[in-house]
Amino acid sequence: MEIKRLVCVECPVGCEIEVAIENGAIQSIKGNSCPRGYKYAQEEVIAPKRIVTTTVRAENGKLVPVKTSGGVLKDEIFAVMEKINAVRVKTPVLVGQTLVKEIAEGVDLVATATIG
Amino acid sequence: MKNSYEIVVIGGGPAGLAAAIAAYDNGAKSVLVLEREEGLGGILNQCIHNGFGLARFKESLSGPEYAERFIAELKKREIEVLTGTTVLSVSPEKTVVALNAENGEFSVQAKAVILAMGCRERSKGALNIAGTRPAGLFSAGAAQKFVNIKGYMPGQKVVILGSGDIGLIMARRMTLEGAKVLAVFDIMPYSSGLKRNVVQCLEDFGIPLYLNHTIVKIEGEERVSAIVAAEVDENRKPIAGTEKRFECDTVLFSVGLIPENELSKSAGVPLSPLTKGAIVYQNRETLVSGVFACGNVLQVHDLVDFVSEEAEIAGKAAAEYVRFGESEKEPIDCVNGGGVSYVLPQKIDKRAQGKIKLFFRVRERAENCSIVVRCGEEEIARRKKRVVAPGEMETFILTEEQIKKAVKEITVSLEK
Ligand SMILES: Cc1cc2nc3c(=O)[nH]c(=O)nc-3n(C[C@H](O)[C@H](O)[C@H](O)COP(=O)(O)OP(=O)(O)OC[C@H]3O[C@@H](n4cnc5c(N)ncnc54)[C@H](O)[C@@H]3O)c2cc1C
Ligand code: SF4
Numbered sequence: 001m002e003i004k005r006l007v008c009v010e011c012p013v014g015c016e017i018e019v020a021i022e023n024g025a026i027q028s029i030k031g032n033s034c035p036r037g038y039k040y041a042q043e044e045v046i047a048p049k050r051i052v053t054t055t056v057r058a059e060n061g062k063l064v065p066v067k068t069s070g071g072v073l074k075d076e077i078f079a080v081m082e083k084i085n086a087v088r089v090k091t092p093v094l095v096g097q098t099l100v101k102e103i104a105e106g107v108d109l110v111a112t113a114t115i116g
Numbered sequence: 117m118k119n120s121y122e123i124v125v126i127g128g129g130p131a132g133l134a135a136a137i138a139a140y141d142n143g144a145k146s147v148l149v150l151e152r153e154e155g156l157g158g159i160l161n162q163c164i165h166n167g168f169g170l171a172r173f174k175e176s177l178s179g180p181e182y183a184e185r186f187i188a189e190l191k192k193r194e195i196e197v198l199t200g201t202t203v204l205s206v207s208p209e210k211t212v213v214a215l216n217a218e219n220g221e222f223s224v225q226a227k228a229v230i231l232a233m234g235c236r237e238r239s240k241g242a243l244n245i246a247g248t249r250p251a252g253l254f255s256a257g258a259a260q261k262f263v264n265i266k267g268y269m270p271g272q273k274v275v276i277l278g279s280g281d282i283g284l285i286m287a288r289r290m291t292l293e294g295a296k297v298l299a300v301f302d303i304m305p306y307s308s309g310l311k312r313n314v315v316q317c318l319e320d321f322g323i324p325l326y327l328n329h330t331i332v333k334i335e336g337e338e339r340v341s342a343i344v345a346a347e348v349d350e351n352r353k354p355i356a357g358t359e360k361r362f363e364c365d366t367v368l369f370s371v372g373l374i375p376e377n378e379l380s381k382s383a384g385v386p387l388s389p390l391t392k393g394a395i396v397y398q399n400r401e402t403l404v405s406g407v408f409a410c411g412n413v414l415q416v417h418d419l420v421d422f423v424s425e426e427a428e429i430a431g432k433a434a435a436e437y438v439r440f441g442e443s444e445k446e447p448i449d450c451v452n453g454g455g456v457s458y459v460l461p462q463k464i465d466k467r468a469q470g471k472i473k474l475f476f477r478v479r480e481r482a483e484n485c486s487i488v489v490r491c492g493e494e495e496i497a498r499r500k501k502r503v504v505a506p507g508e509m510e511t512f513i514l515t516e517e518q519i520k521k522a523v524k525e526i527t528v529s530l531e532k
Contacts, residue, residue: 007315011170012419012508014311050316053165053178054292055264063267065164065180074320081292095184112164113180 001027006044008037017041048074053112056087056099064093064115070107080104092116117198120225121148122438124212125431126203126379127232129158131411133186134424135230138431140193143439147195148224150214152202156190157183158234159257159412160420162264165285167312171421182420206231206383208404228406228434231380231394232427235373235412237282247333252340256282256370260289269293271366275343276300277331279307279314280507281418283370288317290368297321298362301329301345303352306481308372308507310418330354331367340365373416383407390458391415397445398461398472399433400426405442408434415460415475418509422475443467448522453490453529455479457506464519464526472519474512478530481505486531487512491522504530 001022008015013033019041020027029041043049049071055063072080080103089099093111100109122144125136128151136149155161160168163179170176173185190197201216210226237255254262254270260282262268272295276283279302287297300318305327307314318325326345332354333344347358375393377385385394385402393414394402400410410430411423437443446466450459459476474489482504489497489512496518504510512528 007311009312009316011176012167012310012312014315050320051166051176052292054289055164055267057267063265065178065264067166067178077292095181112178113161113184 004045006041008032008040009050010036010040019045021045043071050074050077052077052080052084054081054084056084056089056109058089058091058093058115060091062091062115064089064091064099065112066099066109067112068103068107069098069110072104072107076104084109117148117196117219117222118146118224120227121146121196122227123147123230123434124210124224124226124228125149125230125232126206126212127151127158127234127411127413128153128156128197128199129232129234129411130160130183130186130420130423131234131413131427132156132158132230132232133183133190134427135232135408135410135431135434136195137186137189137193138428139230139435140195140431142432142435144435148226149190149195149197150201150203150212151197151199154200156187156197156199162257162261163285164264165289168420171419172424179420186424203233203379206379206407208384208407210383210406227438228408229383230427230430230434231383231385231402231407231409231413232411232430233376233379233413235375235416237369238372238374245331245334247335248337250334250336250338250340252336252366253334254366254368256280256286256368259286259368263289263293269295270368271364272296273298273364274366274368275331275345275362275364276368276370278302278370278372279309279325279327280370280372281309281313283368284309284313284317286368286370287323288321291321291323295366297323298364299324299326299345301326301331303328303330303348306505306507310507332359334367340367343367373412375413375416377413380407380409380413385409388458388462390452391460393460395462396460397447397463397465398429398468399436399465400430400461401433401437406434406437408437415458418507422509422511425473426475448519449525450474451525451527452476453488453527455482455485455530456528459528464522466519466522468519470516472514474514474528476510476512476528477506478504478510479506482530482532484532488529488531489514489518490527490529491525494521496521496526
């Protein structure tokens, strides 16, 4: 049996989680303090994902802070960054507004501030 | 704008916003917020990464999203805001002198003042590194502003001194924008940032973290061309023969934050040498009656959720001060014992009602230890902790009965 030690990144508490794996299947998950951590550990040992936060340019030159609406596969982060950097948006932009649908599989690009 | 207000809040970051809202909701009839920048939100505007607000909103927000929620709440109330307005001084009589383009220099009289000016970064000038002072040296916060607000990359081959949260966040940010971050150095044997940031900002991208290391030399004529780093001994002195050279065009310094207290001094507010912020009661009133402080100007917080919580305490107390006048107090001191570097509030009024949350930091990382609260020899509370670290602010809640038991002074210490 293989034991993988992880630090949960879902919140600032940073629980240290131990995942026991046998023949590619999860046997047990220990050390998380909440269900978010359980889900994180499940994903992390199989296909780690991260929310990407960055900025895009508005046509008037201003920067609009953005995030992906869900996690992007870790290996695809740079490919997604390239797509995001090519995006140009029109102002005004409202917080929560979807700027690009499906910027990666199953996730949209969303504005995180209102920019006039 | 009027000549006088019940409450004037200085700073429109998360602390100022939450304090103004709480003051209004607790009955203050006229509240004015003064902010130096063109927009509200403070430092959160440049913190575009997520992870804010989990405690408060049970979801992971980016800095601007977190700020936006409070700005929206503020706008629902009759709270006056002046942006682009820098406060120059506050007198102990609570006359606030400020400057803006529209009015020039002007003054307003307040019944209560809430200080919420945030903190500033320790400057790299304070560090004694040999070599030249070429272009390409930035504080991590300044670099964050360049990249996230102005859209300008400070450089392409980067090293970072200091593994506090801002340094870690910037390592990832620069990497995502195409720069190569060669190394992060910390002079201590541990990172002062949150563990999650070490994982998601460095390990995710294979950026090496050199603990027990510092930069000993900066090279380059007009622009940085390289730095020399070395390992340090237990006295934090570089060890000869351990030098490593890194070719780079940019050095970011993330070597700590200090509360911004020039105005507090003008108001005659006594500061604590431990926090570098005001000495306060549990309701965040300073030792100058009617002057309150909250957020990073009071103690450097890691989590904005705590900033908002603290600001609400201050806002409510300021509204009560205006309504009921100065309250007579029966103060007990709250001091740091072994293993603890500071405790806030520094004073508790024994007549205070309800629970009181103490904030403190430990001096060193420790495992399987206990936080112990004593009054003289008598233990009044104790809690076990699996791990504690200086980079993570700790809290301890005391009940009203526990506080009633205290006589003159209570001590918070860390025991193995
Ligand atoms: C560079 C940097 C990056 C940070 N990154 C993170 C992070 O990633 N995550 C996190 O949780 N925390 C982070 N922090 C901590 C963060 O500052 C706090 O969580 C929170 O923003 C503090 O709120 P505040 O309102 O006390 O201070 P601030 O947000 O700093 O707000 C203070 C406000 O007061 C205004 N002001 C100051 N002086 C005057 C004056 N004389 N007149 C008028 N207005 C004035 C300022 O312009 C500012 O808007 C960071 C801090 C810094 C300095
Ligand atoms: S397990 Fe839950 S409490 Fe622990 S770090 Fe993850 S999200 Fe936070």
